[in-house]
Amino acid sequence: MGRFFLPRKWRMPKLVLGLIIFEFPFTVANLALFGIAAPNTYRTVLWRVGGELGFNSDPSEVAYAAYNYQKMEIPLVWSSLNTNYNMYIGVVCMFFYLIKFTLWLLHIFYPIISLILHVCLAALWAASLYIQTAPDTVDPAHQNKGAPWYITKSCNIVSDQTERGYCMQAKSAFAVSLIMLITYAIFIGLSIWSLIPTPEARAAHDSKVAEKKAEKELYASSPYDQEMTAEEQWQHMWELQQLPRTPGTATGHAPWAKVPATPRTTAFNQLQGAPIPQAHQEYYAQPGSPMVAPPQQQQTHSPPQQTYDPPQQTYFPPQQTYSPPQQTYFPPPGQVPHESVGYAGVAPQGQQEYDEYLYDGKGKGTAM
Template sequence: MKLLLGKNRTYLLIPRAWTRVGNKAVGWLMPFELAVLVPVLVIFGISQPDLYRSDMWQIGFDNKLNSNPNMVLYAYANYRPLPTVPLIWSSTLTNFNVAISIISLFFLLAKLIAFIMKMYYPIFAVFINVALIALYSVSVYGQVGPDYADPRYPASAAWYFRQGCGLAQKYGKFKSCQIAQASLGVTLLMLVFYLVNLGFAIYARWPNQENHLAYEDDQNSTTSDPKERSMSTWEMQSMKSPVSANAVPFTPRTQAFHTLDRQLPLRQQT
């Protein structure tokens, strides 16, 4: 199926081939993407339901670096409206990270299968990478952790990104703090992978001479009708083999005439 766009219907939307560089880059990026996705799955998986979130929140409040973890309890006790828990300290972010890691694995497997079958077109890559970039951008924003719930201790970012994990040592939570830092690191790596993939996909969608040449090569390398390809090969066999000067060229039509000549009744009577 071909879908052409433009005033003169010269822009091929589907199927539009990858450029040579883009095709190789997308193929080589998949193993590296899997190598980063495995730590993402592990870190997000062990972080659920609450490996370090509440501890880091409490340590930050003890050192006047973020809001109070007991704000919800105080609101219940004083019959006040429930405050909005910052995204970084909420279970919503933890569950969200687990969900996007599983979604990433699903898309990676689907992309690998489609790439092997030569059905992973750039237009699909654009939509997939844009969606994943949006998801991971939300995750990065949540993990960086702006916390303005307590006006006394506003925080533009989580304290362990601003001051390191030194404060967590005396609480015995140094490893948990490092996991929290590593969580943001692998998330940023995944975001970079999707941005690079999106760049190659957009370049392949952009009208350029290299893309047209790549598509023409793909079209010329595969014959649409196998019957025509075998027929042309058969007809040219006699031309490639050496023949004498008096020999009659042999073609499928020659064989048909010989068969017809043997079946004529007048020929058999004479």
């Protein structure tokens, strides 16, 4: 059982890459040539030219038989299947070529995939070559049991330039079809050769099988896995995933999900006389719990109540004293100030200061 395996590496990867690159221009040429030929660009023309030269039947005979209600089949090589089928093959080959090249770039174009793909494509091209070389025996006087004349003979026997060009296109399409079939046959041979394992590949496979077997035995020998069923293991793994990575950062119904605590934290709190938090009492009160405090050591501690009295502050507005500006009076020229004249803001020595100047109670001034 372990000795049978399918290698995933090619024997000659450079040759495979060269074939992939070599296939691309012929795939494009095949698609172009049969696209031009479809649906009936030159098929009937070549049939008529071959009938005139006596190489095969003439299309007028088929038309004459149909006009007289006589049954006369169209030869397969001159039927519409010849051009339409090959055009469809060209589209399919281009599609699978893009897939094949993508798989090669991704390093997953294994020999087994190449074998299956190229066997199918080679079968399509073999059928295409059979249709292109089908015999023409509908006319007893002009029977052709081999390939049509444009393949077996030179195109120079035709005098008309347009008909000669059609002959060369049909000959090129047949040559491209043959090259495609040969390319796929080489792919099939390389795939089969690469699927035969070498001694080095077989040894590497045996070592890999031995490693997997050892891992399986190690997994089966675990007593933990033997005690739990597959469903219980899945449930356990699911519960482990639900645990928070950091205590107290996740929400849940477990005691540690609300208040972060460890056995060491609880032990030191009990030694200092701190009570067990309410969220942990149910957990630590269970039988078998590592941190169950004896009844006589459990104390009830009420934290001191503190009252905060904000300081009283009294606001005293700043006192301001207004001092009027001092003014100096200068009398007009020619006048001598009287000794008893007082000026606003400036009073003589030993006298009271007035807002208005006075003349001993006489004149315009008035006593204040």
